[in-house]
Amino acid sequence: MTAQVIKGKELAHKLREEMAEEVTQLKEKGIIPHLTVIILGDDPASKSYVNGKKKASAETGISSDIIEMPLSASEQELLDKIDILNNDDHVHGILVQLPLPEHINEQHIIEAISPDKDVDGFHPSSIGKMLTGNDTFLPCTPLGILTMLQSYGIQIEGKHAVIIGRSNIVGKPVGQLLLNEHATVTYCHSRTKDMTAFTKSADILIVAMGKPNVIRSEHIKEGSAIIDVGINRKDDGKLTGDVDFQSVSEKASYITPVPKGVGPMTITMLLQNTIKAAKGLSGVGR
Numbered sequence: 496m497t498a499q500v501i502k503g504k505e506l507a508h509k510l511r512e513e514m515a516e517e518v519t520q521l522k523e524k525g526i527i528p529h530l531t532v533i534i535l536g537d538d539p540a541s542k543s544y545v546n547g548k549k550k551a552s553a554e555t556g557i558s559s560d561i562i563e564m565p566l567s568a569s570e571q572e573l574l575d576k577i578d579i580l581n582n583d584d585h586v587h588g589i590l591v592q593l594p595l596p597e598h599i600n601e602q603h604i605i606e607a608i609s610p611d612k613d614v615d616g617f618h619p620s621s622i623g624k625m626l627t628g629n630d631t632f633l634p635c636t637p638l639g640i641l642t643m644l645q646s647y648g649i650q651i652e653g654k655h656a657v658i659i660g661r662s663n664i665v666g667k668p669v670g671q672l673l674l675n676e677h678a679t680v681t682y683c684h685s686r687t688k689d690m691t692a693f694t695k696s697a698d699i700l701i702v703a704m705g706k707p708n709v710i711r712s713e714h715i716k717e718g719s720a721i722i723d724v725g726i727n728r729k730d731d732g733k734l735t736g737d738v739d740f741q742s743v744s745e746k747a748s749y750i751t752p753v754p755k756g757v758g759p760m761t762i763t764m765l766l767q768n769t770i771k772a773a774k775g776l777s778g779v780g781r
């Protein structure tokens with residue numbers, strides 16, 4: 496079998512075109528969706544990602560700005576900045592780029608962001624609502640993955656979904672979203688024994704480990720759908736996923752590439768959440 500490639504970047508652009516129309520309509524009502532991103536330090540990889548978000552915002556007509564703070568900024572300085580943004584009516588979405596330096600408590604920062612502006616979906620209020628299946632901001636990477644599966648007509652209900660990784664930003668929430676869609680979900684992580692026994696029984700395998708090309712064809716089930724979340728930079732500067740694309744694409748029925756797979760969908764869902772926030776805060780659709 497040769498897998499169909501799930502073209503995340505293509506789907507992302509299509510969705511952004513649709514979102515641009517919605518933004519035009521909001522602007523006619525005097526609402527300009529606005530996203531503010533806060534980034535600490537000037538790590539080049541983070542910066543390239545943040546610039547990607549800026550370009551994608553412009554594509555949809557969403558306005559965005561980036562607040563750059565030094566890596567040495569204190570937790571209180573960051574909290575003060577968030578307080579200003581929480582109270583600024585022009586700002587609909589707030590994203591603080593993670594991870595944060597050691598001296599800042601990430602949880603304090605996440606909880607300081609107003610749940611009404613929590614476009615990352617990381618606030619405990621958002622997580623609680625996701626868990627109970629209520630309307631809220633869903634985390635961008637998991638929502639992007641769900642949107643890709645649904646757009647390609649891949650059945651989730653009754654299927655065995657195996658997630659490798661249990662981070663708060665990817666692994667845990669993507670499993671929860673698939674559970675909400677009636678999959679049977681198994682989580683694997685670094686303490687899992689005989690992981691291959693699980694991955695070989697997966698109809699849908701989500702790989703979010705951050706280890707280059709470790710999942711190979713012998714680990715997967717014939718005809719399964721493989722979602723590669725990993726982003727690893729090789730010595731030559733190019734990006735590669737956690738999945739060995741070449742061998743796995745000969746056995747799977749669907750596979751996402753890296754780059755141009757999950758990444759562009761993550762950014763698109765961030766913009767979708769920003770539109771949702773703008774509508775929520777201005778009472779549109781209420």
Ligand SMILES: NC(=O)C1=CN([C@@H]2O[C@H](COP(=O)(O)OP(=O)(O)OC[C@H]3O[C@@H](n4cnc5c(N)ncnc54)[C@H](OP(=O)(O)O)[C@@H]3O)[C@@H](O)[C@H]2O)C=CC1
Pocket residue numbers: 636659660661662663664665666683684685686687690703704705706724725726727757758759761
């Ligand atoms: N495409 C996109 O939009 C995004 C991509 N990413 C990328 O996805 C990857 C994962 O990100 P994130 O979730 O933040 O990463 P984390 O490092 O927070 O989590 C990695 C997870 O993988 C597990 N793991 C690591 N090694 C193994 C192993 N050998 N066997 C089994 N499980 C293992 C860890 O287990 P344990 O919990 O036991 O330590 C952990 O749960 C990264 O490459 C990141 O760059 C992240 C966000 C968005």
Ligand SMILES: Nc1nc(=O)c2c([nH]1)NC[C@@H]1CN(c3ccc(C(=O)N[C@@H](CCC(=O)O)C(=O)O)cc3)C=[N+]21
Pocket residue numbers: 543544547590591592593594615635636726734753754755756757758759760761762
């Ligand atoms: N608060 C917060 N929210 C996040 O969502 C968040 C974060 N912090 N910290 C970092 C991770 C990582 N992440 C990526 C999203 C898209 C691409 C992406 O679009 N990648 C392109 C390639 C880009 C390139 O070429 O550099 C692709 O896969 O095709 C990458 C990485 C979001 N994260």
